[in-house]
Each structure stands twice: as structure tokens, then as C-alpha cells.
Amino acid sequence: MRFDTVLxxxxxxxxxxxxxxxxSPARRLAxxxxxxxxxxxxxxxxxLVVDERDESWTVDRQGDRHRDRFAEGVLHSVDGPVEVSFARSGAVAPPVRLLTPELLPLWGSPASFVPVLVQRIRGHWLLVTCEHERDPADRMTVVVDERDGVAHRWYGTSEVTVLTEVRVMDDDEPAPPRRRFSRLSEWPALEY
Structure with missing residues (x-):
């Protein structure tokens, strides 16, 4: 990986x-x-729970009664089931792509964002800053932890996503129940 170089x-x-x-492909809870x-x-x-090995995931969101899920090539969302690839399924649930950051919409065509700069910050964090090919002021940023290959921060053009917890699940560990979310008292502290 080339650091501190415009790509x-x-x-x-x-x-x-x-x-x-x-x-490494695994089953992760985030x-x-x-x-x-x-x-x-x-x-x-x-x-969310993402299992890259069998290309499946589930997502619970605060305020939603419906649990989006993807398994065996079928996306189950509030709109009903539809066949789609694993790579495209994350469009319905963007946080899924943080656990598979190579699927984020920033790696050049067709998204029109070109990686501009990769920097290592605080030892094991990779800061990737991308700009739109037609407007350099339009930027996206992702922060990937080199230790687990997961994007812990995503600053897209319309939203900011921060992972507060990520862990590999055991193969025999049951999927967590639908989460009951308590009200946030403050934005999560960002530590690098």
C-alpha cells in the first residue's frame, strides 16, 4: 500500500x-x-451481523420495526424479497459495507470517486480520502483498522457512520435478538 501519495x-x-x-472472512457483530x-x-x-463466508447479513436499526436481511442471494427488506448479489445488497443497509469496506461506493468507476490519499494515523489506522473526479471539493473519507480490515468510520457525501463495537462471533454463537436501543446521550468518542 502506498502512503502519503496522490493516487x-x-x-x-x-x-x-x-x-x-x-x-479474514468471518462472522462479525457490529x-x-x-x-x-x-x-x-x-x-x-x-x-448488524455480517458473515462473509456464506455472504449473509442482518441489520436492526433504531426506529425500524423491520429487520433487513440478506441470505442465499435474496435481499429481504420492507419492500419484500428480491434477488441481488452480496456486493449490491449493502446499498439497502450501508453500515453492512463497513465490514466489507472494499464494497463501499468510493473506489472509482462507477461511483466516480477516485482514491486520492492513503495515510497511516496512530499506528494501525488507515485514513483513505477520496474526491469526486469532477469536483475535488466533493470528498468521502473512510478509516480502516489494519488489524481487522474493517472500516470503523465512514464520512460519505450524505451521512456519517461510526462503529462503536466490532467483534468476531463464534461459529456456534446464536445471532443476537433484535436490539432495543436506548437514547443516545452524546456522540460516540472518536479515538485513534
Whole structure:
């Protein structure tokens, strides 16, 4: 991985592969917070389980009665079941893509965002800043932990997502029940 160097669009596929290689496929539980940028909406909490080995996931969101899930090539959302690929299924539940950051919509075409700069911060965190090819002021940022290959922070064009907990689940561990979210008293502390 090349650090502190402005990268071209042609570097995007190899950088994306390097980010994916940081992670071993596993079943992971994550919890976090998502908030719309520039809006007055309250932050919403979420809980998700992603199993890369069988390409499945479930997501519970604060305020939603429905649990979105994806398994065996079928996305089950409030709109009903639909066949879709694992890579595209995260569009319905963007926090899922934090556990598979190579699927985030920032790695060049067709998203039109080109990786600009990769920096190592505080030892094991990778700060990837991307800008839109037609407007350099339009940027997205992701922070990936080199130790687990998971994106713990995502600053997209319309929302900010922060993981507050991530852990690998045992194979025989049951999926957690639908989460009851308590009201947030403050935004999670960001530590690098």
C-alpha cells in the first residue's frame, strides 16, 4: 500500500484489493451510529451481523420495526424479497459495507470517486480520502483498522457512520435478538 501519495484512478483496483486482503472472512457483530450530514435528524443506532463466508447479513436499526436481511442471494427488506448479489445488497443497509469496506461506493468507476490519499494515523489506522473526479471539493473519507480490515468510520457525501463495537462471533454463537436501543446521550468518542 502506498502512503502519503496522490493516487490515480488506475490505482483504485489494487488499493481496493489491498484493503480487502486486510480482513479474514468471518462472522462479525457490529454496533454503531449513523447520522445524516447537515441535517437536523437525530443519530440512529444500528446492530448488524455480517458473515462473509456464506455472504449473509442482518441489520436492526433504531426506529425500524423491520429487520433487513440478506441470505442465499435474496435481499429481504420492507419492500419484500428480491434477488441481488452480496456486493449490491449493502446499498439497502450501508453500515453492512463497513465490514466489507472494499464494497463501499468510493473506489472509482462507477461511483466516480477516485482514491486520492492513503495515510497511516496512530499506528494501525488507515485514513483513505477520496474526491469526486469532477469536483475535488466533493470528498468521502473512510478509516480502516489494519488489524481487522474493517472500516470503523465512514464520512460519505450524505451521512456519517461510526462503529462503536466490532467483534468476531463464534461459529456456534446464536445471532443476537433484535436490539432495543436506548437514547443516545452524546456522540460516540472518536479515538485513534
Amino acid at each position: 490515480a484512478a488506475t490505482d483504485a483496483p489494487s488499493l481496493r484489493a489491498e484493503v480487502a486482503a486486510l480482513r 454496533r454503531g451510529v449513523i447520522v445524516l450530514r447537515g441535517g437536523s435528524a437525530q443519530p440512529r443506532q444500528f446492530q
